[in-house]
Amino acid sequence: MxxxxxxxxxxxxxxxxxxxxxxxxxxxxxxxxxxxxxxxxxxxxxxxxxxxxxxxxxxxxxxxxxxxxxxxxxxxxxxxxxxxxxxxxxxxxxxxxxxxxxxxNLEEELTAADLQEFIEKMVKELPPRQQEVFNLSRNAHLTYKEISIRLNISEKTVERHINEALKFLKKNIMFYLIFIF
Known part of the structure; x- marks a missing residue:
């Protein structure tokens, strides 16, 4: 139907x-x-x-x-x-x-912890490859060159994945912050 x-x-x-x-x-x-x-x-x-x-x-x-x-x-x-x-x-x-x-200052600590939790949740919503590149950059602190070698992709592709991930996160963090403040 x-x-x-x-x-x-x-x-x-x-x-x-x-x-x-x-x-x-x-x-x-x-x-x-x-x-x-x-x-x-x-x-x-x-x-x-x-x-x-x-x-x-x-x-x-x-x-x-x-x-x-x-x-x-x-x-x-x-x-x-x-x-x-x-x-x-x-x-x-x-x-x-x-x-x-x-x-x-418990309020600041809780707000920071909540924001970090929200960011982690949003990172899990990224496409798998983008998530992998983002985590290698931000959590493993690898350079774009190191990531490109490890994943066998170009540095430009690494840069594109990071930019797309950041764009997605910024958009969603703005939405989150509207409700916090």
């Missing part, structure tokens, strides 16, 4: 159509959420909320619209909300801890 047919049935309240759409798209919603949330519980909560919202707003769906885009927008908004909730909880915890330990 086509997506368009499923949406028409969903608008009529057909639970089988909803189930089919859920089975077709839950992994995409899950994987997108996983890019930005670290807790499995939070990810599962977002996925559940996305499909609850789909069911609740089924009458507003238009069969000619992009359903994947609709899911993306809902998921993005729920991920943002989850960030805000987590941020507020963490801010509260930091306030309590800073009042107990006024001379220890």
């Amino acid at each position: 086509t997506e368009k047919e499923l949406i028409i049935l969903l608008k009529e309240g057909d639970e089988k159509a909803f189930t089919t759409l859920y089975r077709r798209y839950w992994s995409k919603v899950y994987n997108f959420s996983r890019l930005y949330l670290s807790s499995i519980l939070e990810i599962e909560e977002v996925v559940q909320e996305v499909f609850v919202k789909v069911w609740e707003s089924r009458s507003l769906l238009r069969e000619d619209d992009n359903f994947k885009g609709f899911l993306f927008v809902i998921t993005r908004n729920l991920v943002f909300n989850q960030f805000r909730r987590s941020f507020n909880e963490n801010a509260y915890k930091l306030t309590v801890l800073s009042s107990i330990m006024p001379y220890y």
Whole structure:
């Protein structure tokens, strides 16, 4: 059955159509959420909320619209909300801890640790070869020439992999920083 047919049935309240759409798209919603949330519980909560919202707003769906885009927008908004909730909880915890330990800058340490964890997660999202080149450069501290010899690729290819990786990381770090500050 086509997506368009499923949406028409969903608008009529057909639970089988909803189930089919859920089975077709839950992994995409899950994987997108996983890019930005670290807790499995939070990810599962977002996925559940996305499909609850789909069911609740089924009458507003238009069969000619992009359903994947609709899911993306809902998921993005729920991920943002989850960030805000987590941020507020963490801010509260930091306030309590800073009042107990006024001379220890726990907030800076936690922010740096969170950012490092986020970067590591984003590096794992890079294509395998790009990830390998990036790790050899940044973690093993090899030069472009050493990497090119080790991997039997040109220095220009090494440079291109590093530039692409950095571009990807910068884009995602900007997204991350929007929620931190």
